[in-house]
Amino acid sequence: MISVIVLLGVLLGLITQVDLLPVKNSTEIQESKARLKRKYSDEMPDFDEMTAMDQILEVNSKLRAPRGLSIKEGDIAFSYVRSAINCPGNACLWPKSIDGFVYVPYILSPLYDDMDRITIETGMQDISSGSCVKFVPRTHEASFLDIQPRYGCWSFLGQTGGSQILSLQTPGCMWSGIAAHEFMHALGFVHEQSRSDRDHYVTIVWKNILPDHIHNFRKQVTNNLNSPYDYSSVMHYGRYAFSEDGGPTIIPKPDPYIPIGQRDGPSALDLHKINVLYDCGANE
């Protein structure tokens, strides 16, 4: 019953989007403190500071959506042609097996070299080792991830049914944290700062956002799985995501200096949320 509620909540959350009015509040002081004199598009944050999402946006900066698809929030693919009746919002969960594991079959493009494979499999392993989700090479399954080095790093949201492309360009997307990020989209997770309750935890600095990318900061009515807001989620945008002039677009509150986002892989809370969403049972 709980899993049904969770599923309904997620489905509802993912198909309902709430437009936000621009917010102007008392962050001016924090902003000026945190503002850095650099141009986002020319000078990304120092390499050591880059989050998985920073690198994804860098790689995807010239990405044009493949035919029949649109890309939202920088790296989430949506199909125009897909029936919304079968799979509202493309947000289906992968089915749970009778043995308690959730098997996500995949095929890996032969275009990847051994190092690429290790990186991608590390991203899978980082999710599998902390949850009941297991990525398995496809044998006969009808629904599976078709992992390819297309242009950019992107994924559909949840299981779409049938073959679904998950693009990890090489070498741009060849970080295990990026692979884990895209796999989490494929498991049904949106970006952390899209959460319905995000305004309690971060300030979105609307005036610093590239005008064409305001929509990438929409809140969604998400099922937050009773989990705390996670600044260190691998699904969190970086502080300067879609910045127009180098100013921050996301400022944590109340402490503006809390680090946000990272590149290593799923955080403990990311894994917790996977376990809750997929009703993994143990340790919950």
Ligand SMILES: [Zn+2]
């Ligand atoms: Zn993403």
